[in-house]
Amino acid sequence: MTVQYSPLDAVHRALGAKMVPFGGWEMPVAYPLGTIDEHLACRNHAVIFDVSHLGTVHVDGADALDRLQWAMTNDLTKIGPGRAQYTHLLDEQDGSVLDDIIVWWIDEESYDVMPNASNTARVRQAIGGMDTTHERAVLAVQGPQAIDVVNAATGDLGDVGRFRVRRATWEGVPVTVAGTGYTGERGVEIAVPAAHAADLWQAVVGAGAQPAGLGARDTLRLEAALPLHGHELGPGISPLQAGLGWVVAWGKDEFRGRDALVAERQRGVSRVLRGITTDGRRPPRAECPVTIDGQPVGSVTSGNFSPVLEHGIALAFLPPGVEVGTDVAVDVRGSTLSGRVVPTPFVAKR
Amino acid sequence: MQVPAELRYSTDHEWVAVTGTRARVGITDYAQDALGDVVYVQTPSMGAAVSAGDSFGEVESTKSVSDVYAPVSGTVVAVNDALAEHPELVNSAPYEGGWLCEIELSDATELDGLLDASGYQALIEG
Numbered sequence: 001m002t003v004q005y006s007p008l009d010a011v012h013r014a015l016g017a018k019m020v021p022f023g024g025w026e027m028p029v030a031y032p033l034g035t036i037d038e039h040l041a042c043r044n045h046a047v048i049f050d051v052s053h054l055g056t057v058h059v060d061g062a063d064a065l066d067r068l069q070w071a072m073t074n075d076l077t078k079i080g081p082g083r084a085q086y087t088h089l090l091d092e093q094d095g096s097v098l099d100d101i102i103v104w105w106i107d108e109e110s111y112d113v114m115p116n117a118s119n120t121a122r123v124r125q126a127i128g129g130m131d132t133t134h135e136r137a138v139l140a141v142q143g144p145q146a147i148d149v150v151n152a153a154t155g156d157l158g159d160v161g162r163f164r165v166r167r168a169t170w171e172g173v174p175v176t177v178a179g180t181g182y183t184g185e186r187g188v189e190i191a192v193p194a195a196h197a198a199d200l201w202q203a204v205v206g207a208g209a210q211p212a213g214l215g216a217r218d219t220l221r222l223e224a225a226l227p228l229h230g231h232e233l234g235p236g237i238s239p240l241q242a243g244l245g246w247v248v249a250w251g252k253d254e255f256r257g258r259d260a261l262v263a264e265r266q267r268g269v270s271r272v273l274r275g276i277t278t279d280g281r282r283p284p285r286a287e288c289p290v291t292i293d294g295q296p297v298g299s300v301t302s303g304n305f306s307p308v309l310e311h312g313i314a315l316a317f318l319p320p321g322v323e324v325g326t327d328v329a330v331d332v333r334g335s336t337l338s339g340r341v342v343p344t345p346f347v348a349k350r
Numbered sequence: 351m352q353v354p355a356e357l358r359y360s361t362d363h364e365w366v367a368v369t370g371t372r373a374r375v376g377i378t379d380y381a382q383d384a385l386g387d388v389v390y391v392q393t394p395s396m397g398a399a400v401s402a403g404d405s406f407g408e409v410e411s412t413k414s415v416s417d418v419y420a421p422v423s424g425t426v427v428a429v430n431d432a433l434a435e436h437p438e439l440v441n442s443a444p445y446e447g448g449w450l451c452e453i454e455l456s457d458a459t460e461l462d463g464l465l466d467a468s469g470y471q472a473l474i475e476g
Binding site for chain 1 (some may be wrong): 356384387389390392408410412413415437438441
């Protein structure tokens with residue numbers, strides 16, 4: 001597979017970003033101030049991420065709603081045009097999550113479906129539509145001051161409610177704005193034609209948003225206990241195991257993978273995704289074994305140092321029924337971290 | 351990338367500063383930059399006997415973990431306790447406040463096997 005580059009690639013390199021491969025793309029992992037500085041800027045002020053590697057599959061037409069309703073777990077009739085919804089695409093056979101997706105319902109018969117970078121082709125196979133990923137960039141501006149910063153830069157592009165979507169015009173350029181994100185903070189995501197992406201980026205940075213890379217995006221989403229495909233979701237992991245039963249619209253008669261999921265619900269899940277905090281700064285890591293009273297009970301799916309809490313945090317699959325407050329141990333390459341099961345998110349969402 | 355002229359370097363990206371029979375050891379500017387923000391350092395144990403090439407510590411960043419290899423053989427006679435609370439010193443001052451430990455050399459001739467600054471510069475530019 002050839003490496004794909006964001007329309008903002010030159011902007012990142014000029015800023016001194018460290019570029020890394022991610023889902024077939026080369027994207028900034030951090031700028032010179034570093035992941036922790038970027039993370040705290042998002043919690044305290046406002047940052048801007050280039051998330052152009054997310055796919056966009058544009059679906060429209062009179063049958064678009066039916067196609068999406070059949071393919072995905074959530075129920076679009078709970079929302080409507082001008083709103084966004086988080087949903088899953090399941091494996092028909094075992095009900096595991098092939099991708100987790102945000103759908104922007106733009107207007108009556110028009111949807112932008114946004115899969116994870118590496119899953120765009122697979123999602124398009126399931127729902128049809130047109131892959132418009134390379135026509136646009138997507139900028140995510142996140143943080144308590146994100147909306148103010150976007151408005152200072154653009155006039156009123158930031159005026160969009162949580163999980164609302166609207167078309168707008170910036171300097172004569174058509175953009176789509178959504179009140180969505182992946183950090184646990186307020187914010188907006190803006191899809192802008194590729195040729196105008198650098199201008200919009202510079203305007204928002206000029207108004208005070210600090211560039212942030214995929215490193216901070218990962219530590220932020222982990223503090224907010226948001227799942228990452230390939231870690232908390234993926235082949236062999238159902239929405240029920242991931243604690244995301246709310247993404248499944250049981251009231252829909254039919255959707256891909258429904259039978260497998262109904263069967264799992266009836267027999268009960270074998271494991272559940274839980275939050276763990278660990279003592280000290282050492283990061284628990286994906287695949288580290290978790291024990292209770294010396295007995296192996298599961299393993300970490302994502303773990304890191306929490307820049308806000310200043311200790312280790314992890315998501316892990318544990319047997320159902322383990323109570324909050326239960327002491328656990330996490331084995332990090334032979335060293336034992338003591339920890340406990342906690343409610344999530346680790347850091348409160350805003 | 352800083353490569354101070356007075357230091358010696360291992361191919362595993364550790365630096366060595368020798369005073370008499372003692373070697374102070376840390377990771378290079380290049381190594382800390384590649385790791386990203388350091389959040390935890392497992393320093394070598396005081397009194398540990400180490401052989402050149404042994405893994406004797408770990409440096410963990412928000413994105414990965416890296417072993418630290420003993421660049422020379424000997425006994426660990428000092429460790430940098432400041433790193434417990436301030437591991438970010440490895441990023442901000444890799445050759446100063448971010449040092450990891452000191453080794454009392456058991457075989458000073460091992461120093462001849464390390465790179466000088468120009469040799470290390472060539473390695474990281476390679």
